[in-house]
Amino acid sequence: MLSSTLSIAMREMPSHAFTIAGRIVRQLIRDRRTVAMIVVVPLVVMSLIGLSFPEEGVLDFIAPALLATLALFFSFLLTGISFLRERSQGTMERLMASPLSRLDIVVGYLFGFFIFALTQTLIIVLFTIYVLGVNYYGDLWQIFIFQIVVITGAVNLGIFISTFARNEFQMVQFIPLIIIPQVFLCGVIWPVEQMPDYLQWLSAVLPLTYAVDGLRDIMLLGRNLIDVGSELVVLIGFAAVTSILAAITLRRGAAS
Amino acid sequence: MALDRVSFNYNGIKAVDELSLEVPGGISFGLLGPNGAGKTTLIRLMVGLLRPRTGSIQILGKAPSRKTAHLIGYMPQLHSLYSELSVWHNVDFFARIYGMRDKHRREQQIEEVIRLVDLWPRRKDPVLNLSGGMKQRVSLACAIVHKPPLLFLDEPTVGLDPELRVIFWDYFTALTQQGATLIISSHTMDDAAHCHRLAFMRQGKVIAQGSPDELRQATGRPEATLEDAFLYFIHRDEGNA
Numbered sequence: 001m002l003s004s005t006l007s008i009a010m011r012e013m014p015s016h017a018f019t020i021a022g023r024i025v026r027q028l029i030r031d032r033r034t035v036a037m038i039v040v041v042p043l044v045v046m047s048l049i050g051l052s053f054p055e056e057g058v059l060d061f062i063a064p065a066l067l068a069t070l071a072l073f074f075s076f077l078l079t080g081i082s083f084l085r086e087r088s089q090g091t092m093e094r095l096m097a098s099p100l101s102r103l104d105i106v107v108g109y110l111f112g113f114f115i116f117a118l119t120q121t122l123i124i125v126l127f128t129i130y131v132l133g134v135n136y137y138g139d140l141w142q143i144f145i146f147q148i149v150v151i152t153g154a155v156n157l158g159i160f161i162s163t164f165a166r167n168e169f170q171m172v173q174f175i176p177l178i179i180i181p182q183v184f185l186c187g188v189i190w191p192v193e194q195m196p197d198y199l200q201w202l203s204a205v206l207p208l209t210y211a212v213d214g215l216r217d218i219m220l221l222g223r224n225l226i227d228v229g230s231e232l233v234v235l236i237g238f239a240a241v242t243s244i245l246a247a248i249t250l251r252r253g254a255a256s
Numbered sequence: 257m258a259l260d261r262v263s264f265n266y267n268g269i270k271a272v273d274e275l276s277l278e279v280p281g282g283i284s285f286g287l288l289g290p291n292g293a294g295k296t297t298l299i300r301l302m303v304g305l306l307r308p309r310t311g312s313i314q315i316l317g318k319a320p321s322r323k324t325a326h327l328i329g330y331m332p333q334l335h336s337l338y339s340e341l342s343v344w345h346n347v348d349f350f351a352r353i354y355g356m357r358d359k360h361r362r363e364q365q366i367e368e369v370i371r372l373v374d375l376w377p378r379r380k381d382p383v384l385n386l387s388g389g390m391k392q393r394v395s396l397a398c399a400i401v402h403k404p405p406l407l408f409l410d411e412p413t414v415g416l417d418p419e420l421r422v423i424f425w426d427y428f429t430a431l432t433q434q435g436a437t438l439i440i441s442s443h444t445m446d447d448a449a450h451c452h453r454l455a456f457m458r459q460g461k462v463i464a465q466g467s468p469d470e471l472r473q474a475t476g477r478p479e480a481t482l483e484d485a486f487l488y489f490i491h492r493d494e495g496n497a
Contacts, residue, residue, distance in 0.1 A: 019352040030340045090334030097303040098353050099325040
């Protein structure tokens with residue numbers, strides 16, 4: 001029993017994940033405009049928020065939330081569209097007919113997007129500290145580890161949701177369904193406690209709530225990863241559930 | 257490569273119906289038939305993208321799985337390439353996922369196949385900027401870079417001009433001479449004439465198989481073309497049904 005489980009685990013080792021990650025990075029870098037948007041858009045958003053709120057301290061409050069929101073948004077959407085293309089251009093067929101495992105593909109996508117989303121996180125953190133003059137506690141590496149968990153869930157969600165979209169237009173339609181409600185309900189802009197009870201209940205089942213809480217605790221209160229353990233556990237659970245959904249739906253499109 | 261009474265349904269429609277087939281090694285084997293005859297479904301079954309509902313498939317003595325995947329090259333009907341990436345990087349990606357770890361050998365082989373399909377001067381261009389025929393050639397290069405003994409080509413000559421079609425058949429002949437087995441689907445009799453052996457397909461079944469000459473002679477008329485032969489077998493099949 002154990003040996004067969006082990007042999008399955010060995011066989012499923014994502015040995016080609018780096019190959020796929022490398023390809024994703026190369027594809028995105030080739031697209032200069034996308035790279036520019038990834039860097040510029042969060043800075044514009046941060047600056048607008050910083051300038052539009054007259055009272056001090058609002059940006060301190062919003063910036064950590066925006067780190068999580070942008071990581072979720074960006075990883076979800078770009079993974080979704082990349083995967084959709086993988087299906088519509090037929091490369092998925094080639095991947096599924098090759099010796100690659102599903103794990104190779106999912107882990108490859110994760111590694112690829114870690115690089116981009118963490119670069120984005122770094123840019124936002126540096127910008128808010130040095131340009132907008134916000135003070136943070138908490139270590140950068142703890143922020144990064146927390147973000148990796150958020151991104152893992154987002155990438156898997158993107159793979160899963162892309163199964164339900166036939167083209168890029170349909171994929172974009174999932175933004176108002178999946179991202180925007182979370183921005184409003186998860187305490188990004190105003191505290192969850194100020195919302196009606198039933199909306200607070202709803203926010204309790206949305207992953208971004210925990211991402212925002214955790215990052216605020218780390219960055220504003222200087223807490224560490226163990227202090228935000230309960231948020232991390234929820235987010236790891238979300239990543240686990242979405243990774244199962246992603247693995248189940250991965251083949252679809254290649255074999256239909 | 258052998259198939260034994262293989263069936264596959266799409267939503268209750270029989271795409272492949274109790275089909276048996278045997279393909280000897282080192283030849284080019286043509287799957288000929290009109291659109292919707294089940295050629296693509298059959299190829300997808302053979303490369304392991306679909307599992308047969310009934311019957312069994314053997315690829316070089318084994319059922320198709322991830323373990324046999326590296327023995328197979330697959331060129332799908334669509335170009336199936338990463339359009340932002342260059343010719344080189346597309347071929348390189350597929351070389352890597354087929355386990356070509358040794359950098360020196362991999363690069364040698366990539367160069368060899370890109371030269372084979374005559375795209376060496378364009379190797380740095382993104383696939384996006386290439387013509388349809390060139391994309392088709394890149395697609396072929398990606399399918400053969402790991403030198404698979406068994407190659408599945410789903411309508412590889414569709415949309416090619418006559419000159420390029422001849423060039424493609426030169427590539428295919430070169431590959432069989434190196435010992436590879438090619439399974440090629442097509443709906444044009446022009447391709448059929450180039451194959452060592454043929455299977456005529458219709459409504460998910462093989463209605464006749466043999467060498468092009470054997471199939472022509474079966475009509476009983478010495479001057480018959482392959483098209484005549486195909487029609488002859490369709491009529492015979494309808495007579496039986």
